[in-house]
Amino acid sequence: MAKASQENSRRCSSVIVYMLPSCYTKKSIMEEVNCKIESIGRETISKSLFDRHWKASCRNYKFHKRGAFAKCDTCVTLKLKLMEERRPDFRRSIEEERNKHMSEQMSRRNVYYAKRALAKAQLEKYLCLIHDKMDQNKTNIPRLANNMKRLHSGESCMPLPVSLTGMLTHGREPDAFCHLSVNGLWPGDPNFTVSSLARCLRDLEFVPDGGDHTGDLSRTTSNIPLFSSLLDQSAFIATMGSEGAIDSTYFQQHGNGNMPSARDTARSPTFKKLPPVLMLQMDNSAKDNKNLHVLAFCSELVIRGVFSKL
Numbered sequence: 001m002a003k004a005s006q007e008n009s010r011r012c013s014s015v016i017v018y019m020l021p022s023c024y025t026k027k028s029i030m031e032e033v034n035c036k037i038e039s040i041g042r043e044t045i046s047k048s049l050f051d052r053h054w055k056a057s058c059r060n061y062k063f064h065k066r067g068a069f070a071k072c073d074t075c076v077t078l079k080l081k082l083m084e085e086r087r088p089d090f091r092r093s094i095e096e097e098r099n100k101h102m103s104e105q106m107s108r109r110n111v112y113y114a115k116r117a118l119a120k121a122q123l124e125k126y127l128c129l130i131h132d133k134m135d136q137n138k139t140n141i142p143r144l145a146n147n148m149k150r151l152h153s154g155e156s157c158m159p160l161p162v163s164l165t166g167m168l169t170h171g172r173e174p175d176a177f178c179h180l181s182v183n184g185l186w187p188g189d190p191n192f193t194v195s196s197l198a199r200c201l202r203d204l205e206f207v208p209d210g211g212d213h214t215g216d217l218s219r220t221t222s223n224i225p226l227f228s229s230l231l232d233q234s235a236f237i238a239t240m241g242s243e244g245a246i247d248s249t250y251f252q253q254h255g256n257g258n259m260p261s262a263r264d265t266a267r268s269p270t271f272k273k274l275p276p277v278l279m280l281q282m283d284n285s286a287k288d289n290k291n292l293h294v295l296a297f298c299s300e301l302v303i304r305g306v307f308s309k310l
Contacts, residue, residue, distance in 0.1 A: 115279045128279045130168045133283075160182065
């Protein structure tokens, strides 16, 4: 029972709780356990015995409540098929399809877990960063203990829709970054994703006086090696061997002053060198994340020498 639950669950980061996918119920796990018991010629267990064992050994395994998170379409479809199907042969076929789907999902999670452990073990070589955005009603402000109807009716006032973007930098202080934006004023598009990633990388390589890692938005970008390597003409020529499309004199004439080269800023005492390999985990959203604009930004980070591999 514990083995069947452990193979198909993922651990929550905040507490020691393992969440089972939405396609699983306690009844489906009991049926899976009884199938394995029958395959070795033993007598199946009753529901009461299963409940006693579940309370004794699987208390930290939880099922997703309705509306807790967006659920996988495949998981929901397979769950509905199992609820409607009563023929044993067809149910066995659906269960095999579900097991294949769960194996694929767990293999992808295990790849991320392995890269996360690798980044923590070799901080000087790897940086693992996971990026996710939340723009649901849970982040609207004000957040009151007692919600009043007039806050949502639009008669007197409306809550301010705020989107929260979070990033985890495994093994590196301060371990987490968050960026807030107001929905409707700033669109959630590739520009926001690129800006969010750039600010996170900037703060990771900047070592403020006194060890405070809080990002200062008023800081000039000409002192940060990440932006120097992106805007410095000589860095592009040294990498590509030809003239690039960016004219560094433009930035000197429009308020940035004399921009130091990436080689000069790398010797600054406030500069903390980023590792050569960046491992980036993002949602499969073509609108915000996995599109030409974000891929071009990732390519630019490699071309300019910020990372050797991404």
